[in-house]
Amino acid sequence: MPEAPALVAAHGRATLLTPDGEVLTLTGSHIAEALGEYPPPFLVHAPATARRLDLPRFLDALDLLELFAFALPARHAAPTPRGLAQALDLPPPEDDEAAAALLPEIASRLLRALADEAGGPSGREAAGMAAQLAGAADWPWAASVLAALGQSDAKPSRDAFKPWRRLPDWEETAPPPPPSSFDVTGADARRRLAEMLGSGAEQRPQQADFASAAAHAFAPRDAEGAPHMVLAEAGTGTGKTLGYIAPASLWAERNGAPVWLSTYTRNLQRQIDQELMQLFPDPEERRARVAVRKGRENYLCLLNLDEALGQYGLRPMALPLALVARWAGATRDGDITGGDFPGWIGELFPPGTLYGLGDRRGECIRSACAHYKKCFVEHSIRRARTARLVVANHALVMVQAALGGGEDGKPTRYVFDEGHHLFDAADAAFSAELNGVETAELRRWLLGAEGGRSRAKGLRARIEELAGDIPELLPPLDLALREARCLPGGGWYARLTEGTPPPEDAVTEIFLHAARRQILARAPEDDGVYTLEVDLQPVAEEVAETGAALGRALQALEAPLTYLKELLAKRLEVPEGEGDEEMEVGERIRLETAMRGIERRALMPLAAWRGMLKQLDLPPREAGTRPLMVDWLQLDRREGRDVDAGLHRHWLDPTIPFARTVAGSAHGLLVTSATLTDAAKRHDPEAAWHEAEARSGALHLPNPAIRAAMPSPFDYATNTRTFVVTDVDARQPGAIASAMQQLFLASGGGGLGLFTAIRRLREVQARLGPALEARGIPLYAQHVDAMDNATLVDIFRAEENSCLLGTDAMRDGVDVPGRALRLLVFDRVPWPRRTILQRERRLYLSGGRPQDYDDTHARHKLRQAFGRLVRRADDRGVFVLLDRACPSRLLAGLPEGVTAQRVTLAQAVAGTRELLGLPAPMGSDAEEP
Incomplete structure (x- = not known):
């Protein structure tokens, strides 16, 4: 020692x-x-x-x-x-x-x-x-x-x-046979749930009812494109995870096919994996029957590690690579962004030290890799093919569906937990951006590193490694690489962000500079700090002209790449009468990999970008006409500095592509959450369910969704208090800091402060931290402490008397049961951000009630946050909103039995102490931070 x-x-x-x-x-x-x-x-x-x-x-x-x-x-x-x-x-x-x-x-x-x-x-x-x-x-x-x-x-x-x-090594297995079509009844689901819980378990009728309702998602489909869709709202404490695992696991066993359990957050993905220990307590059996799947970029790339080790004599890298190598020899699945990898390892070293160890740039060379047979990703893909339950996330499910089916095959049964996030997940998955980062990334994928240290060998080297020496591929390959120089090259970032003129032949850069000028000219206000957005239409003449030139350049690039893909496809064909020997499996895999890379990494984004640029030729949309897509120009800023500019496109209603590509191809799906419907519409349940169906895509399917609702078993009226503080000016950071200090001291810690703006969070943290810690209450803060969100939540959970400040990421999917979270304070009403996309959606997706659309958004956030407070029957918690301007209609969405009280700060402090059973101090807590 x-x-x-x-x-x-x-x-x-x-x-x-x-x-x-x-x-x-x-x-x-x-x-x-x-x-x-x-x-x-x-x-x-x-x-x-x-x-x-x-x-x-x-x-x-x-x-x-x-x-x-x-x-x-x-x-x-x-x-x-x-x-x-x-x-x-x-x-x-x-x-x-x-x-x-x-x-x-x-x-x-x-x-x-x-x-x-x-x-x-x-x-x-x-x-x-x-x-x-x-x-x-x-x-x-x-x-x-x-x-x-x-x-x-x-x-x-x-x-x-x-x-x-x-x-x-992973081992290849024969393709699985087609699944059977055996049903799972509600009674079957109840029996399986009882077996999982055991004879001594606490009886929860709501959980058994939930399992029975969830079983409807596993009935055989009656018509193509018409899945059985169940919308099931299960209040906190229902036990919905085991409730849907019961019918899902039973269906998978009976029919020999996997059920995909999808979540929105990594936290819940990990929790579901842990819950499955009740079904499969034996680790080896659980490993065979359960697979956790994430995007390729989440796993450690052994080739990246190998190449980094070639340079590890450099002092800054030796120790982090050693810790990663130790972990790689012990990990369950190689997930470097969650799972059993301690997220704080990366925090101990300079920012970005471990970034290059995952396949975040799409450089995987598949079977040409020396470590292909050991690859963590390939292991997880093969486990998923033979597993009975696959724990995935919404992003992976939707991206694979958008690509026409992923490496894991196309599931027929899904469970979407955290279903209130389906709309947001679909919005991200089915959108497109034409900006500097995306276009420069495509150039790097096509041409390689063009200087500097990188494994980005470019398309030529990739084709040679995967497809071998095929002379007929060279002409279209050479042409594609020449045309790729229309994409942003070295120095584009500095030129764009500093306004330096781009080279004359830099067609993409010229368009991005024109877009930036339109944004700066038309932005209604510019504080020099936050990201700017402006409507695309009416298009400035410079943007239209440079966009047309870019469209032609992208088409010239797309043509030889399309031909190259077709030539590779022909190599996979075996013409009749030309020999009896089949192509070796390894060669076939390499050719398919090359084709898939060209399609997904190049042709798909090129087609999306050209479609976006075609909008520049169209006349402006007439006021009051509903768009299918929403297009706008955006100047991205970070810490007050311009970082990128470009054209953005989102579906007005992203549940349309979700229903078309994911739900429509499934046979059954369960969408569940504690907050599927707007609780403020208890008086009109039909309207509440209609909104839930609209945000989950059910309205775009031929069969009506099956609705089910199970109330929470928790006694919120007894175990919680809700206060709206009326004498604090939420516009003043000093006032917010003083209020939070008194409330956090009143609770003895265990407080989570949620902010709607990062700048205000930082200002409050600077005032609040020393004062709290002088009283023995550690304070941690997102965007301040040198830790990622998962680490901060782990600390908050372990340090029972600590406090944590955060934004939206600290509200969703955070499970902190017990006394570690006993007070939750919002600085302001979490209204939706004022963006062009939000403007169009509140206008056309609100049923003619734009204000109600905003209210519903805010109510969902408040209700989700409230749900963090009570995770077990004996939990007690206080919910405080420091925004005295909060309309009462927003608080109607809190659980039944909860009544919000409008009180002074002193009364909120006293009420907090009273509920949590803490004595009042001898002196005053009202010390100014």
């Missing part, structure tokens, strides 16, 4: 336990002075610690997260002293002093875990890796790791960084 102090940070205050056992509380400049007197300290999450103490981001330290990731790869832990203690079955510390005292014990436990590997193959590889890190990265834990493994004289090993050497 190193002789080192232990450091725990709060905002502007540090607790330091010296090697002699002395506890120091430090503030301001004394922090840096004291740290300079000692060796690098034990701490947890060095970048976050540095930010809280206003120290250099990469201070020298013995970060326990690095040791945890090395010693216990693929293990979950919240990145705080308390989180690590819980993961190691240690008593969680009660305060910063106890946390500092615990850090050496945590280090000792982790080193003992490594000692258990000593002598085995894993231990030898760990020793070789640690020895390599001692020299390549001066890793401060290296000597301790080697001592724990009993191999202080171990030789450095580069092979230890190559996890593919010990990963299993």
Whole structure:
């Protein structure tokens, strides 16, 4: 064990336990002075610690997260002293002093875990890796790791960084037979649910009713294009996850085909996977019967890791690659954006360090890859083909449907959990953008890196690797690569964002510059900070002319690529009478891969862009006529800086393509959520269900949807309070900060503050953080702390008395049961953003009631947030809205039995203490932040 102090940070205050056992509380400049007197300290999450103490981001330290990731790869832990203690079955510390005292014990436990590997193959590889890190990265834990493994004289090993050497190969299986058509009745679903829960489980009638209703989605289809669609609203606490798993698993078993369980958020995807442990408690059986599927970009690419390891002698990359390699040898599925990969690993290093390890640029070369047989993506695809339940997400389901069916085949049965997000997911999946980033990405895919370090070999190298030396492919290939130079080349970003004239032959750039000028000329207001949008019509003459030239250039590029694809298709054909030998499977796969790449990465976006540009030739739409698509020009900004410009296109109603490509091709689908309908329309349930059907695509299907609703079993009237504060000016960050401080102190922490604007969140955090932490309540904030959203939620869940500030991402899909979330505060009414797309939808999708369209949007957000408060029957929580201008009609959407009270801040503070059972303090909490 190193002789080192232990450091725990709060905002502007540090607790330091010296090697002699002395506890120091430090503030301001004394922090840096004291740290300079000692060796690098034990701490947890060095970048976050540095930010809280206003120290250099990469201070020298013995970060326990690095040791945890090395010693216990693929293990979950919240990145705080308390989180690590819980993961190691240690008593969680009660305060910063106890946390500092615990850090050496945590280090000792982790080193003992490594000692258990000593002598085995894993231990030898760990020793070789640690020895390599001692020299390549001066890793401060290296000597301790080697001592724990009993191999202080171990030789450095580069092979230890190559996890593919010990990963299993995937194996191809025969195509599955067609599914059977056996029914699943409501009674069948109830019996399966009872078996899953066991005889001693709590009886929940609503859950059994839900399972029975969900079974209707698994009835045999009566006509092509006419699926059975069930819309099932299940209040929080119903137990809907197990409720739909019951009929889904039974149908899959009886019919020998998978059911796809789709969610909107990664959090729920992980929760469903965990719930399936009740159905398949044996890990091996669960692995065979359950597959988790995400987009290709979510998985670790072994070839990217291999190529990065070729450069890992560079000090900044050696340690992160070592931690990733350790994880890759232990992971269940290779998902580097969730699953068992600790999201905080990437936070410990410079931004973007791990970005290139996933296939985020579509560079996968499939069977030409040296690691193809070990590939995590290919493993997951093959597991999904033979699994009975596939846990996916809305984005993947819709993208695969838009592509005409994905690598996993085309399912016939779907369950869409978080169904209230179907509209948004379809909106993202079936939209298109013609901007600098998208067009430059296509050029890079076609021409390669054109300088710099990248594996982007370009289409020529890709075709040669996949299809071999085929002379007839060269002429169209050469022509396509020449025509691709119409797309933005090197330096386009600086030219566009700084307004520098593009080269004369840069057709795409010239159009984007013209679009930017139209945006700046017609924007109704420009504060220089936020993204700008303007209507496409009437089109400025410059935009029309440059758009027409770009359309011709894109058509000239599309033609040889189309011919190239046709030539590859002919190679796959085996003409009659020309030999009996069939093409080898490997060659066929390579040709199909090349064809698929050209179609999806080039021809599909080119067709979409040309369709968008054709709108420039059309006369402006007459006022009052309903559009099918909505087109606009947009200037993107980030942190007040222009970053891109272009033309955007969305469906006015994205459930039309959803119904056509996803629902219409299915045999049955269940759409479920706790908030499918607008609860404010309880008096008119037909109108409420009609809205739900409109936002789920049911209205575009021939069969009417089956409706089902199960109320929540929770006693909201007793266990919650809802306050609208009337004496706080929500326009003033200082007033919001003061109000949140008093409320968070009244609840003793466990508070989630939700904001409608990032700028206001940051202003409040700066005022609020030091004041709360001086009272022993840690404060974390999205867009401020050096952590991603999943890490922040993990910390909030583990640190029961902490508080968290966030925006929409912290409202959706966050499951924090128990006391860790007992107070939720909105800074303002979450009205929809004022955009061109929202303007058109409120006009044409509102049934002639635009204000009601806005109200419904806000009510759904408030209701979703309220649903975070009570996750178990014994949870208690307070919901506060600081916007005194909130109309009462918005609060009518909260659960039945909940009555909002308009009160002063002092009354809200007292009501919070009363519900949560906390005593009033001796002094005043109204300290100005």
